[in-house]
Amino acid sequence: MPSALPEGDPAPRDGSLPPAALASAAERPLAFYLHVPYCATRCGYCDFNTYTASELRGSGGALASRENYASVLAEEIRLARKVLGDDPRRVATVFVGGGTPTLLPPADLAAMLDAVRQEFGLAEDAEVTTEANPDSVDRAGLAALREAGFTRVSFGMQSASPHVLRLLERTHTPGRPERAVADARAAGFAHVNLDLIYGTPGESEADWQSSLEAALAAGPDHVSAYSLIVEEGTRLGQRVRRGEVPMTDDDVHADRYLQTERVLGAAGFAWYEVSNWATTPAGRCRHNELYWTGADWWGAGPGAHSHVGGVRWWNVKHPGAYAQALAEGRSPAAGRELLDAEDRRVERVMLELRLVDGCPLALLRPAGLAAARRALTDGLLAEEAFADGRAALTLRGRLLADALVRDLVD
Structure with a gap:
């Protein structure tokens, strides 16, 4: 969830949508994105709308705390029910992203999912995903999430190279993502994704090869591989601007992508989106496919974006301001636009x-x-x-x- 919000028109205080946005809604799938904006530490390359404990201290008070976040987010899900009225659709997919959702107890993530289930119902074959850092989960917690109805987990592996992980300021150690996948499998997850990042300054072809091989050895059925984008305002961006680390050449990014296609393809993975590969059609991320094909989704949480029937809106960024809006009975939307x-x-x-x-x-x-x-x-x-x-x-x-x-x- 990018940290910058676009400009737009004011959003109604009650979150209401134009009648045209709800016309023929039953013909479109409905999804929910639930944003958890908390992280233990901030990675040097991250430009997402996330907050560490120190960043929130004295800013938003109790309204911004992790402890009551699940109940606050459930208020927005109830708002969604009011706005969508008698919309008959059951939710096709739910994606819990962040931040690090698994910093919250499994019971809190289950409560957020239960709010969607109670207000809208889940489709019989609903896909329910949570993102997780490899060092923020254990087998018992994963088993609790599986029991709560989560069907898919996505781990941020990024790399198997120690020096690359250090530059990205990731907190897990090499080998931990592989153990997390094993724990997810033991907990009953049939669908597991590993996120990888290529093109980090100082990463060699051999480094990337070892990362791909480690990811495959873990046994996921889905791999996402993204080219590192150095964002302005991040610690990594500042280091690049000062000349402390070099920018990676575009030709190197292309070489890494071709390497990814060769290695994953040889292992039985097929691309279905430029940055995503799966072993079977069932292993694809159906939630993201709904984004890419223009379905309806409600994004709940600070800074989350939504789209329903050609209306796109986005929430205020700060957890305190987000919680305050809901406590006052108004929509947390910061702005919106009507797509022609x-x-x-x-x-x-x-x-x-x-x-x-x-x-x-x-x-x-x-x-x-x-x-x-x-x-x-x-x-x-x-x-x-x-x-x-x-x-x-x-x-x-x-x-x-x-x-x-x-x-x-x-």
Whole structure:
């Protein structure tokens, strides 16, 4: 959950949505994102809306405490029920992110999920994910989460190299993520993800190879691999600006991505989104797929973003301000925007192009369609998909996806 909030129009105090946003809602899936903004320490590269205990001390008081957070967030879920009225949809997916959700006791995470279950109900095959740091869980806690209805867990592994973990300021040691996966399997989780980051300054090809091999040896059915982005305002960004550590070259990022595809592909993982691989379709993150295909989701928690029927809004960032709004009976939304048809077309192209099936060519305007034909000639788009009316990325196209999408949305 990025820390910066966009500009937008004022949001209604009661959180109400335009009638058009709720029209035909039953035809769209509904998901919930539950943001837990607490971390034990702040990683040097992190730009997410998270807070350590020292950052909250004296700022928001009891309203910002971890101890009562589950009950505060449940208030927003009840607000969602009021806003969505008699919406008949059961929730298809729930994703608890952060921050470090597993800093909260399993009973608190279970209570947050229960609030969704009580207000909306969960689909029979609902996917329920929590993020976790490898050193913030144990087998008993994971078993409690599984018993509460969580079906999937995502561990932030990032790297198996000690010097890379130190530079990223991660608190776990090499080997701990593998043990966490084993504990999750023992607790009954069929679906386990490991998050990896490549392109850290000083990371070698051998470092990245060892990270990929360690991740595979742990036995997850899903791997996410992201290129490190050095954000302004982070400690890592400050170190780069001072010249203490070098920026990683774009060509190195491309090499690491190709290495990732080779290693994961050989191990039976197939990409389904540019940064995500799974061993089977059932192992894919269905929650993220709903984001990428424009479904409805309610984001509860400080700084969380939501989207329902072409209306997007975002909550105030600070846990104290968030809790205060709910205590006063008003929406914690800081602002919102209404997406018009062109906004939604552009977003569909930007997001769906990153998926293995690509985006419909019918979404492209003449200039974008001409750019797609050039990309096909250049080997960036798959010929078979193009013949079927879709723009789908080749491996080379994945390396240039960000630049290509800018041409296609014209």
